[in-house]
Structures are given as C-alpha cells and as structure tokens.
Amino acid sequence: MVKPSFSDEIANLLHASHGNPLITCIQCGTCSGTCPAVDYMDHTPRRIIGMIRANLKDEVLNSNTFWYCASCYHCTVRCPAQIDIAETMYALKRYSIWKRVHQEGLVGPTFSETFVKTILRSGRSFEPILATSYLFSAGVRELIQEGVTATKMMLKGRLPMLPPRIKRLDNFKRMVSRVIPLEAE
Ligand code: SF4
Ligand code: SF4
Numbered sequence: 121m122v123k124p125s126f127s128d129e130i131a132n133l134l135h136a137s138h139g140n141p142l143i144t145c146i147q148c149g150t151c152s153g154t155c156p157a158v159d160y161m162d163h164t165p166r167r168i169i170g171m172i173r174a175n176l177k178d179e180v181l182n183s184n185t186f187w188y189c190a191s192c193y194h195c196t197v198r199c200p201a202q203i204d205i206a207e208t209m210y211a212l213k214r215y216s217i218w219k220r221v222h223q224e225g226l227v228g229p230t231f232s233e234t235f236v237k238t239i240l241r242s243g244r245s246f247e248p249i250l251a252t253s254y255l256f257s258a259g260v261r262e263l264i265q266e267g268v269t270a271t272k273m274m275l276k277g278r279l280p281m282l283p284p285r286i287k288r289l290d291n292f293k294r295m296v297s298r299v300i301p302l303e304a305e
Contacts, residue, residue: 126177133211134204142208144201145169151195151205161185162223165195165205172208181221186212187228227254240293243286247279 124132131140145166152164162183163171171180189209196206213232216222222229234253238246248270255263273279286292 126175126180127172130172130208130211130215133215134207141201141203142169142173145173145203146201148200150198150200151203154194154198156192156194157188157190160188165189165209168212169203169205169208178221180212181216181219182223184223184226185209186216187222187226230254238283240296242283243289243292244284246283249283 127140127142131142134141147166147170149164149166151169152158152166155161155165158164161168163185165185168180168183168185171183186209189206191206191209193206196204199205213228217229217232230253231250234250235245238244238249251266251270255266270279274281
C-alpha cells in the first residue's frame, strides 16, 4: 500500500472539497494580501499552501500560521481559484493536534484541546476551565484582572460556577468521538 503524502493527507482532511483543491492554487497572493493576521504569521497563507504542495510537513507543522488564523474568511471569499483557505487552516490545526506536533509556546493548541475535552465532558463550553489554558501566559496583572472580572460575572449570575451539562450526554460523546481523534478524558 502506498503511504499518502503530507499533501494528500491535508487534501483528505478537506472533506467538503472535491479532489485536492490546493493543486489549483495559482500562487497569486490574494489570500496573503487580504489577511489581517499575516504580520504575525511565520509564513503567509500563500506560502503555507505552496509548502503543503511541496510536502514540507515539518516546516508547515512547526509554523504558527494556522494557529494565528482568525477564521475571518476574507481569503476564502477572495481566492480566484475558490480554495477554502480558512478551512485549510482548520485542517492543519486538526492534523497538528492529531499528530501532536506544533511550535512550542503557542496558546492555540492547548486552548483547542481544552475546549474539545470540555465539550466532550459536559456537552457545553465552560469559560473558567478554558481560561486556564491561556491566562497564565498573559502575566500576573492580566491574571488578577481576569479573576476580578470573572468573580463579578459569577456574582451577577452571568458565569456559571459549575460546568453546565446537556441531556443525553453519552449519545453526544459517542457522536463526537467518531470525528475527533482525541480521548474524552
Ligand atoms: S488567493 Fe487562492 S490562488 Fe491565490 S495564492 Fe491564495 S490560495 Fe492560491
Ligand atoms: S481566514 Fe485566516 S488566513 Fe484567511 S484571511 Fe482570515 S485570518 Fe487570514
């Protein structure tokens, strides 16, 4: 059996697209020119697509580009080749977590894993747990400020003390665990 290339694996993750949409990229740079987060990225969206096509797996996975994507979809709606670049960024995030390979020191991977695990445990997002994945990287001042704000919101009933749980949680867990390659606990 022939092992799929990195480029093929990413194409397979883009379930909604037919075939491999990235091979139609003409490297025009419209995505990079329109991206509001490009100044913070190691590689522009145009370049990251070129790197996927060149099977530069390690370089792609170790870049911060897809973790800095704000999912604004500007690139997707403007791409002349109709490539869903924002969805490609999501595919790279999923792949990176699945393979447990990412750049050190990024908030995104921990935040994403915490979010999915919280959802799998209760069926709902719970901000106090999510906050622990990024608050400690923001410094003591921000930590205290966030703590004060959270306490005020809890006292006014705007933030629950305990994680809310949905009904029929087991059914939900079974459904989600079929599509997300993460353990629930
Ligand atoms: S806008 Fe589309 S065609 Fe142009 S570089 Fe970006 S992905 Fe490729
Ligand atoms: S969806 Fe992501 S990559 Fe595309 S323009 Fe917005 S921030 Fe940039």
